Amino acid sequence: MAGVTAKMTWHGTHFMCRRCLNEDQSKFTSFQCAQCETTCAYCRNCLKMGRVSRCSELLIWTGQAPIYPTEHRMNWQGNLTPAQQKATNELLDSTKQSISHLLYAVCGSGKTEMLFKPIHHLLNEGKRVCLAAPRVDVILELLPRLKIAFPDTVIEALYGGAEVERFDAQLILATTHQLYRFQEAFDAVFVDEADAFPYTADETLQQAVRKAAKANAPIHFVTATPSAQLLAMNKKNGNISILARRYHGKPLPEPRNETLWNYEKQIKKKRIPKKLLNWTKERLDKQQPFLIFFHQIELMELAEPLFQQLDDRICAVHAEHADRKERVQLLRKKEVPGLLTTTILERGITIPNVQVAVIGAEQKIFNKGALIQIGGRVGRSVPNTSGDFVLFHQGITNAMDEAKQEIRKLNKQGDPLL
Amino acid sequence: MNSCLLCEKPLDDQPTWQQFLGIEKQTSTCPVCLAKFERIDSITKNDQLGSIYSLYAYNEQAREYLHQFKFLQDIALAYVFASDLRSVLIDPKKIIVPIPMHPASKKRRTFAQVDALLEAAGIPFQELLQKTTESVMGEKTRSERLAIIELFTASADIISNEKIYVLVDDIYTTGTTMHHAAHTLKQAGAERVEAVTLFRATGKK
Numbered sequence: 001m002a003g004v005t006a007k008m009t010w011h012g013t014h015f016m017c018r019r020c021l022n023e024d025q026s027k028f029t030s031f032q033c034a035q036c037e038t039t040c041a042y043c044r045n046c047l048k049m050g051r052v053s054r055c056s057e058l059l060i061w062t063g064q065a066p067i068y069p070t071e072h073r074m075n076w077q078g079n080l081t082p083a084q085q086k087a088t089n090e091l092l093d094s095t096k097q098s099i100s101h102l103l104y105a106v107c108g109s110g111k112t113e114m115l116f117k118p119i120h121h122l123l124n125e126g127k128r129v130c131l132a133a134p135r136v137d138v139i140l141e142l143l144p145r146l147k148i149a150f151p152d153t154v155i156e157a158l159y160g161g162a163e164v165e166r167f168d169a170q171l172i173l174a175t176t177h178q179l180y181r182f183q184e185a186f187d188a189v190f191v192d193e194a195d196a197f198p199y200t201a202d203e204t205l206q207q208a209v210r211k212a213a214k215a216n217a218p219i220h221f222v223t224a225t226p227s228a229q230l231l232a233m234n235k236k237n238g239n240i241s242i243l244a245r246r247y248h249g250k251p252l253p254e255p256r257n258e259t260l261w262n263y264e265k266q267i268k269k270k271r272i273p274k275k276l277l278n279w280t281k282e283r284l285d286k287q288q289p290f291l292i293f294f295h296q297i298e299l300m301e302l303a304e305p306l307f308q309q310l311d312d313r314i315c316a317v318h319a320e321h322a323d324r325k326e327r328v329q330l331l332r333k334k335e336v337p338g339l340l341t342t343t344i345l346e347r348g349i350t351i352p353n354v355q356v357a358v359i360g361a362e363q364k365i366f367n368k369g370a371l372i373q374i375g376g377r378v379g380r381s382v383p384n385t386s387g388d389f390v391l392f393h394q395g396i397t398n399a400m401d402e403a404k405q406e407i408r409k410l411n412k413q414g415d416p417l418l
Numbered sequence: 419m420n421s422c423l424l425c426e427k428p429l430d431d432q433p434t435w436q437q438f439l440g441i442e443k444q445t446s447t448c449p450v451c452l453a454k455f456e457r458i459d460s461i462t463k464n465d466q467l468g469s470i471y472s473l474y475a476y477n478e479q480a481r482e483y484l485h486q487f488k489f490l491q492d493i494a495l496a497y498v499f500a501s502d503l504r505s506v507l508i509d510p511k512k513i514i515v516p517i518p519m520h521p522a523s524k525k526r527r528t529f530a531q532v533d534a535l536l537e538a539a540g541i542p543f544q545e546l547l548q549k550t551t552e553s554v555m556g557e558k559t560r561s562e563r564l565a566i567i568e569l570f571t572a573s574a575d576i577i578s579n580e581k582i583y584v585l586v587d588d589i590y591t592t593g594t595t596m597h598h599a600a601h602t603l604k605q606a607g608a609e610r611v612e613a614v615t616l617f618r619a620t621g622k623k
């Protein structure tokens with residue numbers, strides 16, 4: 001089967017990638033091919049996995065799935081709150097009925113634990129399960145927890161650059177991009193962090209999830225910030241559980257807006273804007289760990305030396321930094337007082353008593369979901385169940401308003417303990 | 419929407435009046451990605467070549483670029499340096515000669531990278547050289563490299579001698595390829611031969 005197929009339409013040739021199902025025509029490049037000696041085309045959407053073109057054969061993992069064992073130990077004695085218990089049972093019911101389920105759970109509500117029971121049920125039926133997440137971080141964070149929870153089960157993690165031995169493992173953890181490798185392979189797929197920042201909705205990825213699952217397999221979504229589309233889809237054809245309270249039962253911190261004019265200009269002139277300077281000094285004085293979010297790496301790197309004049313241990317991290325994880329650990333251990341960052345960092349990690357500021361909250365990249373995720377860092381653990389969550393901005397956007405409303409709404413829903 | 423060829427981030431493609439008037443081509447690469455390339459404009463010469471001009475250093479970004487372009491066969495990346503190459507190579511006094519690939523290697527890669535760079539830039543060129551061997555220079559020791567007598571053959575005799583022949587390659591490393599190509603062109607009758615490469619590996623062995 002050719003990797004890229006073409007059909008003629010009124011508007012000209014319409015390409016489709018058989019591997020990643022991309023149909024965005026801007027992601028195909030046509031060229032005079034020396035291999036097939038015609039005008040050929042290839043897909044740039046999944047290029048990193050090796051190029052597929054009109055004249056290349058597509059390789060998909062089609063090996064016969066083995067008969068999987070039906071006895072799996074679950075090594076997990078954690079306690080679920082009544083609300084978590086209810087959600088996990090609802091998810092289990094949907095799984096048994098093969099109905100898609102949306103687990104809408106606020107940041108810090110202990111989402112992973114709620115998946116254990118349904119996954120265990122599937123494994124014991126000899127079924128093949130995939131847990132997909134948009135980013136490698138999340139996969140690497142989940143892998144050890146699942147290996148502990150299911151000590152007898154063959155588990156394999158697939159992400160860019162991973163050494164894969166067991167493509168046929170019964171429980172597969174995969175970045176959403178790796179799902180392109182599978183076709184009708186899974187009896188159930190759980191998509192974690194379905195609206196993760198900086199991951200934005202990508203239709204081809206959703207199709208890849210659909211393609212990787214067997215025809216009637218349920219596809220479950222787990223997220224703290226479901227898109228309107230995802231909510232509507234599950235209202236219509238699926239089930240929804242909402243966990244509006246964190247496991248400690250305290251409300252989510254609401255963001256507070258503060259104007260910060262010309263912050264870019266000031267930072268370029270090697271000055272930390274006054275309000276931001278005071279905010280940072282206050283954190284240092286009170287010895288509260290902090291995270292400062294920037295919309296752009298360049299601006300953050302300009303700001304880094306300025307913050308280091310306040311405390312030389314302050315440093316910047318972004319998604320591409322190799323020692324990102326170590327730096328986050330240093331913040332947890334209070335060996336650095338605060339970090340500047342352009343990324344949400346390890347989602348599962350709780351930094352006790354962390355305070356959060358967003359610089360340039362009006363920037364497009366800080367959409368509603370991103371802001372809710374960022375705020376979700378604050379107040380995750382006892383006894384520091386709240387903290388400052390400040391949005392420094394040059395004009396309030398709809399996204400900022402909507403994030404605040406959503407957090408209020410959830411806090412209200414969570415009030416009469418579920 | 420237009421996005422950067424290298425990082426996929428959407429480009430601020432507010433059309434400028436320069437683009438509107440066709441003076442400036444639309445960009446394909448974002449300034450952040452472009453800034454990671456290190457412009458060197460290095461010029462050297464040797465007994466065969468009147469000048470060897472390299473635009474950029476072979477740094478990490480260049481390595482990744484060539485990997486994606488050649489190894490992942492992403493021919494779209496030929497557009498990244500289109501305007502740079504145009505400003506250097508469009509000259510009526512010059513005849514542009516790409517360093518060729520062996521037909522078998524070209525078939526395997528599905529395109530010849532130097533031809534692709536020139537085509538993307540809209541630079542006319544003449545395929546005056548042919549490669550005689552499939553082997554790659556990097557795999558050989560220095561004595562082996564020098565021992566190969568003819569790496570290229572010229573497909574035609576050179577008549578118009580008032581022109582400057584400019585050899586183009588993606589990267590200049592040991593200089594052996596360029597040396598052989600220039601030698602062959604001169605044997606065929608060219609008087610002045612120069613070279614332009616996109617990248618230059620500094621810190622030679």
Ligand SMILES: [Zn+2]
Binds near residue numbers: 043047
């Ligand atoms: Zn594709």
Ligand SMILES: [Zn+2]
Binds near residue numbers: 040055
């Ligand atoms: Zn082809």
Ligand SMILES: [Zn+2]
Binds near residue numbers: 425426447448
């Ligand atoms: Zn870019």
